[in-house]
Amino acid sequence: MLLKIFDSRRLPVTLLILFYLATYILPLGSRQMIRPDEFRYAEIPREMLASGNWITPKLVDVRYFEKPALGYQLTALSFKYFGENAFALRLPSALAVGITALLLFRLLKTNSSDPRLPVLATGIYLLCGLVYGVGTFAVLDSQLTAALTLTIGFFYFAWSARTRLATAAWLAAVGAATGAAFLLKGLLAFAVPTVVIVPFLLWQKEWKKIFVYPWLPFAAALLVALPWALAIHHQEPDFWRYFIEEEHFNRFTGNTYDRDPEPFWYFIPVLLGGMLPAGLYCTAAWMGWKRELFRRPLYRFLLCWAVLPFLLFSASSCKLGTYILPCFPPLAALIAAGTLEAFRLRPGSARKILDITFKSLGLLLAALAVIATVGLIVWRFIPALPELYGKWNLFPYLTLLALLAWGVALIRSRRWTAPVQSAVFLFGMAPAIVFGLNAVPDIALGDKATAVGIRQCLEEIPVRRGDIILVDRGTLQATAWLLKRTDLVLIGKPGELQYGLNNYPEYASRWYKEEETDKLLAASHPGSRLFITLRNLKKKPLPPDWAAEQVVTRNGISVIRF
Incomplete structure (x- = not known):
């Protein structure tokens, strides 16, 4: 059996699988969690498990409406079966990369006569720096990329199917994947596939299919997305207003509380840097990107898939480098195809x-x-x-x-x-x-590895029973994750909790502006106050009337007892 696995025909695929397992899966728990994203995407699922409420996302028990629930639910499931740790936290991202790579491999293997193409393209995809960095980190971009890749890839299978039954089955799969993408990040689930599929059909002079194909996928997407969409509306009637208005319209056209508009060309250096080291194949691939290559439907489709979502994301005002991750699967395929074509046309x-x-x-x-x-x-x-x-x-x-x-x-x-x-x-x-x-080393991560500093500080100033825990926005998520507490009091700017704290009066005692903190410290309470902060006490000392009893600073984190 072992010899069959490592025979010459199966060896390239075996190496792909071993590379993925060795680099994406095995080391997931080997490094510290990083603020703010990893602690946020850990704490919200942890609270889902602890509360039993899998419908409404909450961060330190405050409503958190930036995304739908599916991404948090997947992490909560990972926690349930693998424990609440860094490995389980990052596992959904790594598995999503594996699903994307598998679909890319299958798409190219089914629609190309060159057996080298799927292996080379998948290898290039897995070795792109941005793909690896995001795929072993606890954010939802890899999961969204997997869902969009399934949506777009399933469409090509539907378009190229030889029977009506096969076409219908693949279109239903398109809808299911679209519904999952919607439950991960909203309307991008429809926008990204649309900007790929419609131009491709026009290029193929099959414009009538634009009006025929959408109905079955739309129905399947509704079946997948509607149960949670109705459930969240029942629990939180303001969710959809906020999510559509703030997280879609305002992010696309303006700025947010923590992000300013970026120029149109913002993603160009992100793309060039994110392709490395695998992108070095472009030095040869450009010689194969000839007109003849794009006369084939598969490469026309891949070109639409790589370029048009990139332009869509570039048109948005608010940008993060991870947004263009869905462009990497087709880009890897085009680089591989160009390289192989260059070896065919000009091998020397x-x-x-x-x-x-x-x-x-x-x-x-x-x-x-x-x-x-x-x-x-x-x-x-x-x-x-x-x-x-x-x-x-x-x-x-x-x-x-x-x-x-x-x-x-x-x-x-x-x-x-x-x-x-x-x-x-x-x-x-x-x-x-x-x-x-x-x-x-932990020292290289500085206060980004927030949990390291908090643990070290709390060894010297331990939490006592009845203590009120005060945090700033930089330590909020990590403190909640470490202490397994959601009753934290936020001091200073509300940051990502701005919507919840401003719009729901039951959170009035959970947030104090810095100039109001003296009221909290002066109020009688049987326990002491423990302030866990990223504040640089040398550059910005505490106000003298705060009367600190103990101060410990470790790894960029300070813990102050009042």
């Missing part, structure tokens, strides 16, 4: 370009590994510098050794066949990723 030139590209990358990696190793050794012998690692932590040195080995292999890869060279490039980074995630 394509191979020479990739040889130079991989050798340059190898030299850079080898040089950086050597310099970093020397730097780590020198660091240990300078007493004035802070300790980065424990005495026996070998992971930083293993990481640098793996980078050096990968670099040397890339330098020598010009002597090997093109498939072996690609395998070294695509999968040779796996050891460096695995070791590297275990080599990130």
Whole structure:
């Protein structure tokens, strides 16, 4: 059986699976959680589990209407079966990348006669820096990308199906995936597939299908989305007004409480940087992007899929780099197709370009590994510098050794066949990723690893029974997650809780402006007040009338007892 798995025909797919498991799944729990996103996307599902209310998203028991509930529900399920930890928190994102990669592989395998295309495209997709970074981080963009990829990919299966029954089945699947995407992030579930599918059908001169295809998917999407949509309306009648008005219209046309409008070109450097290192295949792929390639329906479809959502997201005022993640599956396919076409049309030139590209990358990696190793050794012998690692932590040195080995292999890869060279490039980074995630020191994360500082501070100033816990917006989510408490009192700007705190009077005692804090501190209470804050006490000391009893600062976090 083992020999069958590793035979020459199955080996590329086996390497893809092993790479995904080794780099996306196994290291998920090996690094600290990062504020604010990871603690937010941990705390809301934790509260779902604790309260039993899986309908209304709440953060520290305050209504939180920025997104529908499906993403939080998936994480809550992960917590239920794998425990409330970093691995379970990030698992839905990593699984979503796997689903996206599987659909991409299947789409290309079914619609291409070149067996190399699905393997190369999937490998490029998994090795894109933005895909990896988001896919091993606790945000909902990878889940949305998976749902949109299923929606758009299922449409192509429906369009290319040979029977009416198969077309209808695939269209129903389109609707189910659309409903799931809607429950993750709202109307983007309809907007993104529309800007892909309509231009593609027009390009194919099949405009009549624009009026025929939508009805079955729309009905299926309603079946998936309507139960929760009605349930949240019953529990929280203001949800849909806020979600559509603030999270769609205002974000697209203006700004929000924490985000200013960005220029139209904002996503261009994000795209170029996010494609690395796999995007280096573009050095050869451009030679294959000829007119003949886009006479084939599959590549026309992929071009619409890659370019038009990118323009849609660029037209929005409020932008985050993760928004363009749905463009990466078709982009990976186009890069792979262009590379293979370049090898077919101009094999000598394509191979020479990739040889130079991989050798340059190898030299850079080898040089950086050597310099970093020397730097780590020198660091240990300078007493004035802070300790980065424990005495026996070998992971930083293993990481640098793996980078050096990968670099040397890339330098020598010009002597090997093109498939072996690609395998070294695509999968040779796996050891460096695995070791590297275990080599990130807490000190390098600073106060972003909020839980580290809070734990250290609370060892010296422990929480007593009856204490009132005060937080600022920077420590809110992490404190709730660590202490498993939702009765926190927010001091200062409300941030993402602005809507809930301003619109529901039952939260009046949960939020004080900084100038009002003295009233809270002066009020009689049997317990003390514990303020957990990111405030830099050297640059912005506490007001003298706050009368602090104890102050401890660790890793950028301060805990003050009043």
